[in-house]
Amino acid sequence: MFKGSMVALITPMDKKGKICKKSLKNLIDYHIKNNTSAIIAVGTTGESATLNKEEHIDVIMTTLELADGKIPIIAGTGSNSTAESILLNKKFEKSGISGCLNVTPYYNRPTQEGLYLHFQAISESTELPQILYNVPNRTGCDLLPKTTARLSKLKNIIGIKDATGDLSRISQLKKLIKKDFLLISGDDKTALDFMKLGGDGIISVTANIAAKQMTKIFNFALQGDFFNAYLEEKKIFLLNNLLFREPNPIPIKWAAKYLGLITTDTVRLPLTPLLHANKNILQKEIDKIGLRKKLKNNF
Template structure:
């Protein structure tokens, strides 16, 4: 459940910015059908920083409801307040989620000791498995390998989503942690290389719109069939990059709308919808990737 193609699920909203439960069901069904390994509900791609506590809770619980036990659900529970992150993690005790994904404290820019104490406090507050999430470009702080190694000794910290795109981190972390510690890529463009170096999968933005392809890539890679996996990945490479032509998740929400997976591509301020320039770029890439036709 913590390997393969795990989708960093978007949070669908209507044209007024309210949560769209019907579209969420369609998204969950899409991932079940296309063999996505697990769903991260309300991670950072799910616009967690603009959702209320109640909305956050509802999104996770609705995702669990729609999954019907057919696909594991991981709750996004990160926050830059340790107390808030603890509250979120504890909220999902005995809920049915299989674990939590917790991003490094953003804006605060804590020291390595501060990062360690933050995640230690969260892990000690719950029995749920914890996955660390390192994305320095968005948070302003970086979990260095020696800190990951310290955290890996805590029994329910089971892995890390490493989104720096720095492939050297795979071997650096592997050398310091026990063999069961799970390394997941958080960067679609380098994920296949990450897996070939010893990673166990990807928590993916691209999987929102290319679920089968990402699932196939990870399955083939797990079997050592990297030549075939690369042929699929090559067709998605520009998409991996251009889904960030403007700040995530506006681009991927636009594609989800075009594919009919959601009704509206609304994003909450301070995010804004994909611009006309962004649409022109992304439409061309989606046509080349075979996701949409030229007449859309």
């Protein structure tokens, strides 16, 4: 369940910024129909930074309820407070959540030993499978391969989402980690190369609007058919880049609204709506590759 194309799900909101349950159900149904491997609820793309604690828990539990056991749900439970991350993990014990995604503590910039002790404490507090999440350009700290290797020995730390975009990390991790440990890309632009070098899948932003295409690409990759995987990826290569012209999830929310998957592209401050110039560029590419027509035919 933690391989292939997984989606870092956006959190749909109405015009007032409140969670839109109807759009959330629409998104979940879309991913079930298009065979996305798993949904990650309330990660970076799900705007965890601007949801309060009650909303954070509610969105994850609502996602779990609406999925109705038809697709695995992974909960974003990371925090820059070890105690808060432990509390979030405990909230989802025995809930039906398939696992948790834990980002490195942001802003307070812990040492490698601090990172190890942080994730060790979380691991010891729960039976839920844990996926580490390293995205240094957002958090201000980097979970290095040697620290990841130490953490991989803990009972329920099963993998890492690596969003560094540094493909050399894969060989470093494979040399250091002996057991079966999942290597998951968090960078849409380099994910297929990541898979070719030995990765297991992607937690994708692009999959929010191109679920069928991403499933196809990464199913080919899991089968070792990189010739066809690259042929399919070529069709959405530019889209993968355009979705990051402004900070995520601004462009992907606008694109999801343009395609009718959600009712508004509302984001919360300090995020702001997509610039008009970028709307035009993104719209042209979506129309050029026929994504709207394909979506209607497959949803």
